[in-house]
Amino acid sequence: MTDTLETARTTTAGARYVPLWRVRLSLLAKSLRTNWALFAENPIGLIGLGVIVFFGLFALAHPILMNTVWEARVYHPVSGHDLEIPFHPSPPSPRHLLGTDPLGRDVLSQLMYSTRFEFALGIIAAVVTMVVATTIGAVSAYYGGVLDALLMRLVDLVQMIPLLPILIVLSALMNVGMLELAIVFGLLFGFGGTAIIVKSQALTVKVRPYIEAARIAGGSDWHIIFKHMVPNLLPVSLLYMMFTVNTAIAYEAILSFFGLTTIQMSWGLMINTTQFFGYLLRFDTWWLLFPASIAITTLCAAFYLVGRAMDEVVNPRLRRR
Amino acid sequence: MWKYLGKRVLQMIITLLLFQVLTYLLIDAQPGDIADLLTLAPDIPPNEVRRLRAELGLDRPPLERMARYIINFYRGNLGVSFQEYPRPVIDIIKERLPRTFVLFVTANIVAFWTGFVTGKILAWRRGGIIEYAATITGVTLYTVFLPWFALMMIWLFAVTLHWLPPGKFLDPLKWLGPDVPPANAIFTRLIWTSLIALLLCFMGFLISNRATRRRRVPIRLASVLVPLAGLVGYWGTNGLGRLAWDIVSHLVLPVGTLTLYAYAGTMLLMRTTMLETLREDYVLTARAKGLPDKVVRDKHAARNALLPVWTGLVFGISGSVGGGIITETVFSWPGIGLTLLNASTSEDIPTAMGVLTILGILTLVAHLVVDIGYAFLDPRIRYG
Numbered sequence: 284m285t286d287t288l289e290t291a292r293t294t295t296a297g298a299r300y301v302p303l304w305r306v307r308l309s310l311l312a313k314s315l316r317t318n319w320a321l322f323a324e325n326p327i328g329l330i331g332l333g334v335i336v337f338f339g340l341f342a343l344a345h346p347i348l349m350n351t352v353w354e355a356r357v358y359h360p361v362s363g364h365d366l367e368i369p370f371h372p373s374p375p376s377p378r379h380l381l382g383t384d385p386l387g388r389d390v391l392s393q394l395m396y397s398t399r400f401e402f403a404l405g406i407i408a409a410v411v412t413m414v415v416a417t418t419i420g421a422v423s424a425y426y427g428g429v430l431d432a433l434l435m436r437l438v439d440l441v442q443m444i445p446l447l448p449i450l451i452v453l454s455a456l457m458n459v460g461m462l463e464l465a466i467v468f469g470l471l472f473g474f475g476g477t478a479i480i481v482k483s484q485a486l487t488v489k490v491r492p493y494i495e496a497a498r499i500a501g502g503s504d505w506h507i508i509f510k511h512m513v514p515n516l517l518p519v520s521l522l523y524m525m526f527t528v529n530t531a532i533a534y535e536a537i538l539s540f541f542g543l544t545t546i547q548m549s550w551g552l553m554i555n556t557t558q559f560f561g562y563l564l565r566f567d568t569w570w571l572l573f574p575a576s577i578a579i580t581t582l583c584a585a586f587y588l589v590g591r592a593m594d595e596v597v598n599p600r601l602r603r604r
Numbered sequence: 605m606w607k608y609l610g611k612r613v614l615q616m617i618i619t620l621l622l623f624q625v626l627t628y629l630l631i632d633a634q635p636g637d638i639a640d641l642l643t644l645a646p647d648i649p650p651n652e653v654r655r656l657r658a659e660l661g662l663d664r665p666p667l668e669r670m671a672r673y674i675i676n677f678y679r680g681n682l683g684v685s686f687q688e689y690p691r692p693v694i695d696i697i698k699e700r701l702p703r704t705f706v707l708f709v710t711a712n713i714v715a716f717w718t719g720f721v722t723g724k725i726l727a728w729r730r731g732g733i734i735e736y737a738a739t740i741t742g743v744t745l746y747t748v749f750l751p752w753f754a755l756m757m758i759w760l761f762a763v764t765l766h767w768l769p770p771g772k773f774l775d776p777l778k779w780l781g782p783d784v785p786p787a788n789a790i791f792t793r794l795i796w797t798s799l800i801a802l803l804l805c806f807m808g809f810l811i812s813n814r815a816t817r818r819r820r821v822p823i824r825l826a827s828v829l830v831p832l833a834g835l836v837g838y839w840g841t842n843g844l845g846r847l848a849w850d851i852v853s854h855l856v857l858p859v860g861t862l863t864l865y866a867y868a869g870t871m872l873l874m875r876t877t878m879l880e881t882l883r884e885d886y887v888l889t890a891r892a893k894g895l896p897d898k899v900v901r902d903k904h905a906a907r908n909a910l911l912p913v914w915t916g917l918v919f920g921i922s923g924s925v926g927g928g929i930i931t932e933t934v935f936s937w938p939g940i941g942l943t944l945l946n947a948s949t950s951e952d953i954p955t956a957m958g959v960l961t962i963l964g965i966l967t968l969v970a971h972l973v974v975d976i977g978y979a980f981l982d983p984r985i986r987y988g
Contacts, residue, residue: 327739440619442919445967447926448944449627452956455948456634476919529747537930540751541945554751564770566759576752583747 321596328592334585338578342398349392358389360396360548365389372568382570384553385560394574397549401582404465404535405528411469412477412527413520419474420481420520421512424489425504435482441474450534454543461546464538468531477523484519488512518597525590529583536579550575605979612975616968623964624677628670631953677961683954687947693958697940699788701962703773704939706795708928708966710859715866720913723874724906727882728897738875745868750927754861754934761857768857771935778850785844787851794848797838801831858935865927866920873916874909881909911982914974921970925963 322328349355357365364387365371365379371387373379381390423434450467453459459467488494489512497507538544539551542559546552553575554563562568657663661672676682682693726738745753762770769775774787808827812820839845881887882905890904929941936942940959947955 440622442922443619443968443971444623444922445925445963446922447929448941448960448963451929451945452627452948452960453630455956456631456951456953533747533749536749537751537926541933541949543949563755564758564763566763572752572755576749579749580744580747580752583749584743587743587747 318596322592325592325595327588328595331585331588331592334581335589338398338582338585339402341395342402345392345395345399348395353389353392358392360388360393363388363392372562372571374568375570381574382568384556384571385562386556390553390570390574393548393553394550394578397553397575398578400461400546400549401532401535404461404468405532405586407462407465408468408472408531409524409527411466412473413524415470415473416477416481416523417513417516417520419478420485421508421516423478424482424485425508425512434478438474438476438478441471442476442479444471446471447534447537450538451541451543454538458545459538460544461535461549464535464544464546465531468527468534472527472530477520477527480523481516481520484516485512488515522590522593522597525586525593529586529590532579532586533583550579608979609976612972616972620961620964620968621674624674624961625670627957627960627964628673629666631957632666632670673957677958682958685947685955686952687950687955693955696943696955697958697962700938700940700943702788702791702795703937704928704932704941705966706855707858707862707931707937707939708924711862711928712866712924714859715863716870716917718863719867719870720874720906720910723871723913724878724901724909726871727875727878727909728901728905730879739872742868742872742875745864746872748865750861750865750930751934753865754858754931757857757861758935769854771854771857771937773854773938774847774850775854779847784847787847790844790847791851794851797835801835804831804834854937858931858937861935862927862931865931866924869916869920869923870913874913877912878905878909881905884908911978914978914981918971918974921967921974925967925970 349358355363357363365373365383366387368378368383368387371383372385373383375382379389379391381394384390384393419434419438423431453467454464457463494507494511497511502510535544535546535549536551536554539546539549540554540558542552542555544552554572557563557568557571562571566572654663661669664672673683680694682697685691685693685696688696722738726735729735758770761768779787805827808823808830812823812827815823839848884905887900887905890900895904928939929944931937932939932941933945940962944956944959944963946952947959
């Protein structure tokens with residue numbers, strides 16, 4: 284059967300046979316090019332992307348530096364200690380570009396080491412959100428009826444819950460690490476507002492002719508949802524993924540700042556250490572507070588800006604004429 | 605309207621019950637219980653442990669315990685705090701809820717109003733350096749790491765300029781003496797007097813809107829100055845003004861911080877929706893009719909742009925409650941947010957549960973208020 288089809292294709296078209304994946308790839312490349320052109324029109328989005336790339340390189344540089352220039356005994360972000368300096372925290376010096384913390388650890392090394400976990404946290408949370416929100420949105424829009432009502436009431440419930448108080452109580456009572464935190468964030472955001480937005484998009488996709496065509500061709504419900512609806516929902520959920528990333532990073536930093544997580548090293552924890560040793564309101568030791576805080580703020584702002592710029596790509600009404 | 609309200613309140617109660625069940629089960633699922641915690645000392649006989657379990661009701665099945673907790677909650681019995689031992693949780697909440705309420709409500713109302721006005725103006729004057737400056741300030745305030753921002757405010761206004769105290773509810777040195785009334789009584793009186801003054805001011809503005817143009821300005825001036833003079837007169841003559849001023853000066857910095865934080869979201873959203881609205885045909889028509897710019901901006905564009913911003917408020921409530929907790933923590937403002945954090949870290953479970961539920965109710969009520977406001981703003985929506 285397939286053989287005859289293949290030969291039929293090659294002969295009747297009269298042209299060279301192009302495999303389907305290559306067609307898809309070239310289509311993808313084309314849409315990426317046009318979307319990139321739209322994205323690049325917006326300088327604010329480019330600045331955000333630049334900051335994200337910078338932090339990515341920042342994270343990558345840490346293992347390289349640890350293996351070449353930095354001695355593990357002195358510069359290890361969690362267990363390092365500089366014995367040559369008599370009093371810690373010490374101000375920035377050529378040896379420690381951002382000084383040392385009250386335990387004698389290098390602040391720059393901590394900052395760089397934490398970056399990769401912030402990225403991992405943001406990305407895991409965002410992927411979980413995307414999967415949950417897209418599935419709920421698509422299923423709820425496709426089936427409608429009782430299932431839709433049930434799922435949407437659940438979403439309303441999650442939407443109404445005060446997020447931070449619950450997270451505070453839970454993480455105080457349980458041992459919460461980075462991975463658990465990422466999954467909890469992902470689930471809470473996925474069952475929250477993102478699902479509503481994806482569902483509203485799914486409702487417009489559901490009534491398009493190709494869905495009808497797929498149904499007439501005998502596609503099963505799951506086939507239609509995951510092969511035909513979900514790919515068309517991805518732009519929207521990708522956009523809200525960006526906003527999930529910045530919220531997740533901010534919440535992690537806040538929980539770590541309160542000292543409620545079991546994470547070994549993160550930006551929020553660096554500020555928590557500062558507070559623990561009583562340097563929080565002593566503004567002469569600025570290097571304990573500023574680097575981590577500015578890192579959190581800029582990375583969150585960068586993801587937010589990229590999200591806004593992508594919003595303009597996805598949502599043509601926002602574009603400048 | 606009443607039918608809708610009834611339906612919403614019913615829905616709220618169901619949501620609250622689900623929320624309570626969920627939090628109770630989550631907290632109850634933790635390994636170990638209070639009896640284990642209290643009987644870590646090895647010389648307490650097992651008999652005593654059993655007696656303690658029975659006394660605290662911990663030998664009952666979990667579902668029964670949950671039902672008892674929830675029923676007791678609605679009877680006003682939230683258990684006893686472990687931290688401040690025989691003090692009931694409900695007393696602690698009664699003492700601290702007004703402080704959180706003032707912080708939360710003032711900051712949100714001021715932030716919404718200023719965000720609405722500045723967003724409107726920024727969208728109207730599009731382009732140029734102001735737009736970039738506003739967007740950058742807005743995004744920075746929106747995504748700033750709030751504890752750090754609060755610390756910067758302390759550094760600027762309390763440490764460098766010495767204008768305001770750095771935190772806490774009051775300065776204990778000013779409250780020494782035999783005939784000083786309790787701080788909470790003064791705080792409650794402060795809330796009521798300023799509420800009355802605000803209402804008077806608001807009514808004055810409502811009246812001024814009906815008045816002729818020439819009379820409008822004096823009426824507005826009077827409606828601001830008269831309540832203000834009344835407030836100053838009342839607190840200046842009753843001998844407690846010094847103490848009230850102490851509380852107010854401690855209140856300014858947390859409220860200001862939370863306001864700026866909440867302001868950015870409204871401002872950015874208002875600017876975006878206003879830009880969309882300005883492209884609508886009816887704005888073009890209004891301009892073509894030759895209406896003054898101010899009327900087109902305020903009556904035709906901003907009024908319609910307000911609706912999505914109001915919806916954004918619904919999505920922002922949960923984040924705003926979180927922002928309140930962070931602000932309270934950094935400024936050591938003894939509201940229920942700080943209580944929640946302290947109770948959670950010292951495993952004071954009754955207090956943590958009670959405060960969590962109260963915060964849940966606060967969020968639900970805020971949602972309801974926003975939804976009712978929606979009916980007044982959008983004539984297409986008349987619930988009922």
